[in-house]
Amino acid sequence: MQIREKLSTNLSLVKEKSPLIHHITNYVTVNDCANIVLAIGGSPVMADDIEEVEEMVGFASALVINIGTLNSRTIESMLSAGLKAKELGVPVILDPVGVGATKLRTNTAARLIQTLKPEVIRGNMSEIKVLAGLEVAIKGVDSLADEQDGSVVAKTLASELGSIIAITGKTDIVSDGKQVCLLDNGHQILADVTGTGCMTTSLVGTYCGVTKDYFSAAVAGITSMGLAGEIAQASLRHGEGIGTFRTRLFDSIYNLNPELLAREGKIRYE
Amino acid sequence: MQIREKLSTNLSLVKEKSPLIHHITNYVTVNDCANIVLAIGGSPVMADDIEEVEEMVGFASALVINIGTLNSRTIESMLSAGLKAKELGVPVILDPVGVGATKLRTNTAARLIQTLKPEVIRGNMSEIKVLAGLEVAIKGVDSLADEQDGSVVAKTLASELGSIIAITGKTDIVSDGKQVCLLDNGHQILADVTGTGCMTTSLVGTYCGVTKDYFSAAVAGITSMGLAGEIAQASLRHGEGIGTFRTRLFDSIYNLNPELLAREGKIRYE
């Protein structure tokens, strides 16, 4: 099956199955993550107490772990939920927010990756480079894309870890260690709204809940967000900005359909 | 006084008194709960540290407890705040989010109900059936309504617990153990936005802050949300979806007035 056909199938399956996506995520963008999962057709659940995360992941079709506002309590819950997910064959999607900025984030990301071997890791270039052990000047959670370099980093890291690596930026890069996809949907204004990275990870997680082809799930999640961002941005009139853009972003994900996704996705293989 | 007249009076009182509604709630939808309380005319306060919840509830006209993202720390705060509320005669409104999904949720809901005897409990059919000790296949926090059965469950449970039981779904059901109201406002799209259940509970809590007739408060809260959902949905144009719907939902609650609520409420007694 070609990638476009897969994207179309993935979205149809999400709308048909409404997979339950368990999140252990940050409190900054958690509402956006829940709404974006609902908008695409999935069913979100957020639970982070160590006494219930194993049970909750047992109902789930995917587990999204996002370290944006990690703390000593939730780190243990992430590990506990993640181990249960692995035992049950539930895919784990990691968003290593701000890794490299502090030792706590770097050490936690390392622990999560070593212990859980996530099916997909999505971050910006700075974050993925940190994971790749490369030195990089990190400033908060901003994104600095560099396509040539990025492809090599994604492919190498994916091969080393056995995870799908997804780097989002001007051009998004997805690799499974063998193939590399370059994705050109999206718009700069997405970086002006908090949580668009987290939401992309949640969309990837939602797609991972309906297919074992996690490479196509990552491509579908990122392309969905990029395309919705383009549609939302194109609708803005004079005087409108990130408030209206954010509202329309949810509208656009809600109205996305399999045909549109397959047709408008800007997908290149390297 | 007829129920429609009570609804009208309840809303007038909220706008006149702006009751302070103390929430111990989940971090997913907390912002929406605060804004919906403001939109209807109340005054929200969120505080969950065990060292301050007793004092805070002392200023409050109602206490809303929502277990959506419960943890070991906040469970103790819920109990502590709830006990103080009972001592002071402040009504307690419980939203047992996801009860039945995990032992932690089921045990916590049981503890809260036994200890606090909440004035109102609002949940979806799955959640309320769990409370009623019935076996039910629960999948996350979704809603499966069944009107006939629901009336019996609501009435029986209300009678057993001495609480108002409110089941929201396609048709909403409210019982105090004697009378049963069936409410037909609302629209399916409300289920596509996170937090509409939580917000309904917050609205019920806001109305409980201005009347001792908690049955009419529950009917008012649910009818307000249902009616606002209809108005918001009817305003959607081509290409709009849950982003715009959610924005208009707050607009519609903000613009709700006593006459409209009394006139457009679809209320049947069984």
Add this chain to the structure above:
Amino acid sequence: MQIREKLSTNLSLVKEKSPLIHHITNYVTVNDCANIVLAIGGSPVMADDIEEVEEMVGFASALVINIGTLNSRTIESMLSAGLKAKELGVPVILDPVGVGATKLRTNTAARLIQTLKPEVIRGNMSEIKVLAGLEVAIKGVDSLADEQDGSVVAKTLASELGSIIAITGKTDIVSDGKQVCLLDNGHQILADVTGTGCMTTSLVGTYCGVTKDYFSAAVAGITSMGLAGEIAQASLRHGEGIGTFRTRLFDSIYNLNPELLAREGKIRYE
């Protein structure tokens, strides 16, 4: 440099430098705070674990501390981050949400002020009067402004503490202990949306990230929010309310420019 010129310069600098603003804040309005910082041109980061806050503040241009949903864990993080900020010369901006309502809030605000000597403290009249040791009837987190009295309170407290004191209300008051500015932008509807106070503090923090003239930073932050509120309110049509207002508030901050801010700011010196 005149105050209007400073406001213009401050906004230009924010857009040029995109200062990183570290927040330890409440979970009710944290998403709004992140988005308002992005909207004005800054870069927000939220991190509250004690193991990472010192490192994170090392990357930051300002630290915003908001006690809206304080707990025993985050209070220690606030102190730790704040001490590191002082050591590094990073300005600390305090929002003492609800101080006076509970002993925990009052004691925590006192500890933070004594330990950190914040560069700016922004609150409503009730909160600032509590800090000033004055008796005041506090009801939740509402605002009761009283201009004459307020100027004296602001000036006296600013002088005692060596902090900029900013009181927001119908007329906003900013003092450094010598001069007092009265600000008349804004609209009553801002009080109908949760987080407009928190967001104002975040805007003040963002401006503090680009200038050592914290007095002008406070005036700029408050004037930006007031002016954006006016523009958003003026755009509302029949049937619209706080949902649409909130969306347009972000649009208006996003589209604010230095010339507009300097021209439309309603700034009086006492």
